[in-house]
């Protein structure tokens with residue numbers, strides 16, 4: 001019998017290497033932006049979730065700095081003990097106002113918001129219907145809840161209906177969970193149809209607006225606004241770390257929902273409150289989202305421009321169906337995806353290879369931002385043309 005109880009770790013790592021699934025970090029040595037310093041080289045950044053370019057915005061930086069000076073670096077405790085500041089409440093009110101919901105609750109990350117909300121809304125006697133391509137935080141929230149989990153085919157309303165017909169009546173509560181923008185594909189969930197089914201089968205619906213907030217909807221409220229579903233009985237999750245350029249997550253919905261989560265969501269109750277700096281930066285970013293719709297307009301212009309250039313210069317490049325600033329194209333296998341990712345980097349383009357087990361098939365993922373200039377997009381397409 002082996003004597004080292006940790007020996008399996010290096011064996012497991014060797015297996016990960018063999019499959020070309022090994023992951024490691026890449027260091028950015030500059031401010032966030034359209035061009036970043038990536039491991040000593042400037043690179044045009046198509047790898048970031050900073051859709052509106054707010055992570056490096058002077059106003060957010062100033063708000064965060066002022067909050068640190070006034071309230072210190074840490075919030076020193078959980079929200080229900082010593083961690084609550086007026087800034088948290090202001091941020092929750094700003095989120096509720098953006099989303100047009102009765103209330104909102106800020107968590108320390110989007111991941112924790114999903115874990116906490118899902119695990120407190122359903123339990124052993126309940127059913128979760130989960131889109132197969134949902135984000136890890138939704139899937140792990142479902143596991144944590146101990147509810148029965150049924151995965152339905154990606155964005156397939158017919159399959160969802162079949163599963164509901166077959167299983168709904170055996171369970172007490174039912175929760176349908178879905179990303180609104182699927183983060184590794186860029187397509188959107190069929191929210192109106194999903195809400196119709198939910199009404200028919202008396203289900204709660206939780207929608208993760210992580211990649212939609214600030215990006216979709218006339219006011220930047222997300223896909224719920226984009227699909228004209230504002231005001232529907234929904235549980236909306238989101239993050240402060242993508243278009244809002246900060247850190248943290250939230251749940252938005254009815255007052256009863258938020259009050260319940262304040263009393264039951266363990267990933268909110270038993271963790272330290274968001275730092276003053278992150279809170280203030282997110283609050284400032286929401287003000288900017290409201291006041292500067294032109295950022296959104298520019299983002300969509302850039303997405304259209306990239307799609308148009310690809311259609312013109314790379315007619316054989318098949319983009320995955322996308323209705324968002326996330327554009328992906330398949331690469332045969334993990335090894336080839338890594339090679340293309342590396343070639344892009346050598347040519348000054350930062351667009352990562354996404355491989356299993358994150359996604360079922362390897363791909364290059366391009367994330368467009370409002371602050372990209374036409375020359376950045378042209379360079380991406382000319383480099384892709386040369387490489388592919």
Ligand code: PMP
Pocket residue numbers: 109110111112114135137179183208210211238239240241247248249
């Ligand atoms: N949901 C989705 C769809 C995401 O893409 C992410 C972040 N990758 C999260 C939740 C988690 O958000 P956070 O980074 O704030 O933990």
